[in-house]
Amino acid sequence: MTMWLAQSNAWAGIDVTRHLFLFSPMLTLVCTMLAVVACPIIVGRSAKTIGAVVVMGIIASFILAVRVAGEVAGGGISGLSTQPASGMLLVDNLSIAFQLILLIFMGGVTYLWWMGSSDSEENAPEFFILLLGSAVGMGLMVSTSNLLMIALAIETASLPSYAMVGFDKRDRRGAEASLKYLIFGAISAAIMLYGISLLYGLSGSLSVAIVAQHCIQSLASGHNLVITLVALMCLLSGIAFKISAFPFHFWCPDAFEGAKIEVTAWLSVASKSAALILLARLAMVFCAGVSAPEAIGMLSPLAWGIGIMAAITCTLGNFAAYKQTSAKRLLAYSSIAHAGYMLMAIAVFVHPHSDHGQEGMSALLTYIAIYMFMNLGAFGVVAMVVWDTGSDNLASFTGLLRRAPLLAVPMIICLMSLVGLPPFAGFIGKWWILVALGRLNDSLGWFLVITAVVNTLISLYYYMRIVVQMSLRDDGQPALSFPLGGMALVNICAIALFAMFGFAQPLKTTSEQFTRNIFDTTMAKTVVVDAAPAQPIESVQR
């Protein structure tokens, strides 16, 4: 079939087979989704069957992603069409790296779900359709630099998430959480789309590279200044919602507390990091468009803006986590704080003094990879405590070190890693962001370094509270019963955190490899931008 397609005129010049191959990890997930939909029709709703189909899909997708990673290592492909500038998707090192992380994480979440669901579970197909759907959306978010695709990807990631949060239909809290998430999400998505329509009008194109050029022009010349700023802010508000950055973070604790624990784990890592990488890509395009003389004037406020947003986000997350009694809600606020740390990495390469764009990007990627293991481990332990005691209140963690040492020890490791203490990987992630900030060697850099360090101290307190509850207090509750597989999962996460600290240098090299050559694909470089001059609004004849 693909041969036939390639012979047709409309597709002339496109190597269809290669493009399909490059995009195969996400296509495999879509096919898996269809297979899961077809399962209840053909073989029934058994959770085991569905789980097997999903796991096979994830493994197939992972193998393909590894092969694609080898293919694009020397430089990605932009557009997946003959005209990169008008193309909608791109495949490069960064997108593949994120997809690999996403697939590993999805495997973990699937396993967690599989252990947590009872034998009589009959909603397995629906859950996995939603999970796969949001995974595809997140995979698309990191592999595009086109406004339409950005909007579609964010919605594809969001819509299943709303439903997943309210998945248990008899749960009042879940219903309330999904309502709040839905309303915040729908509002910010609508505002983002309005911003996209204005950006399209200002630049006449949906390609982010061209849009950024026009935005910079109008910012430099003061022409259409207000409307450009408003449009950019609308776009950013949609992305900031997904990151749960400061003014758009209200949904996060409620949605995370009301959702089932596997869903909370999934959202806390996957949706946030996808949005962060998307924001990083946009920032990269924007910075590249600014030529040197104007750079200081324009990038400095932007860097300060993102920096202050990051500082407020992580301070707020940490202070709100301070007085929480629900472990899920505490981890939700901690995930807001971590989003703040990761935003700091983006502030690094927006900064005009910085020519270490790649340094910020690789620090961000490493942090995401480490954060995935920390959260999977921590949520895994919380999940097993909830399954046994039925409550995620901190009181049910009392004496866990005696009741279930094989859960308490990995939990302590994950929590210390979340704080960022050596010898755990969380330290590495935080350290590289701090190093990148320090190298800026100006007021913003040091301001963010101080904020991050102070925040780490604050966070030490509330993470330690759980540790103290688990180790020093004991009210004689009976030993915890937990599935062996779950114990293995959290211990693997804990060991991974050790290992990543031990192999810090290879980790750094790998993440640098995966952030190489991403610039050209993001900028849709191979095409001459001036070939089809876009008409800005001013020249419109009525």
Place this chain on the structure above:
Amino acid sequence: MMIYQMTALATTILASAETTNVALHTNSNLELVLGIIMFTAAGFGIVFGGLTVGSVVRPKLFHPEKGTAYECGEPAIGDSWVQFDLRFYTVALVFIVFDVEIALLWPWAVVFKEMGAPAFWAFIVFFLLIAIPFAYEWKSGYLTWVRASSGQRHKPLLKDKVEMAAGSTPA
């Protein structure tokens, strides 16, 4: 707080849309803005003016009959805020989802002749993406009005059957 932010945002957008216009076509635009203002003022004037004059002039004789809804001269029975059967919503949802897909077929139909075979295969993929979920809906019993058939997920309990017979929502 969110509310203030949004209102401020909205105001800025409206203002910026108008400043752009002013910069472009000063005369026509002032005319337009003036027109909008006059139109809005007239609209508000007629509504509130009428109500104000009415409230001053009319005799104030209250009667409970006057407070009821006018139903063609018949006395109203019950409240108008009755709850519809939830099945209507379910059917509407299914309808919306499949109905809107037609919008995506429209541009496809425009270029179908020029593109030929690839367009056909693209359609087949699209059709599969719709057909399989449709089969799923059918099989899961979301399309049956009275959910008592054998292909259904939950075998109805006796209680549900009684409720269904009484015309209320099945649990």
Place this chain on the structure above:
Amino acid sequence: MEHIGLTHYLVVAAVLFCCGIFTMTTKRNAIGILIGVELVLNSTGINLVAFDRYMGPGRLDGQVVAIFLIVLAAAETALAVGICINVYKNLSTVDVDAASQLRG
């Protein structure tokens, strides 16, 4: 008055956008808020199609986005109504102020 031009469409869209924002911020009923969201999405659609029409011939991007927007809005509405039904079953109301169990 002269011919209807791009600015007229933009003003209509901006007014619609403001109405949508106003609806979202003042309504306490979840369905009402979603109607506000729909207004904003429709204003976006007007913007996109108007830009396509007035920014020179041969532009299709905006119209394509508008079509996707319609599908997006429908998908969102379907899901939103589903969630609202679920909330109604659990809380017997879709007033967002009643959703106050999760806080802190």
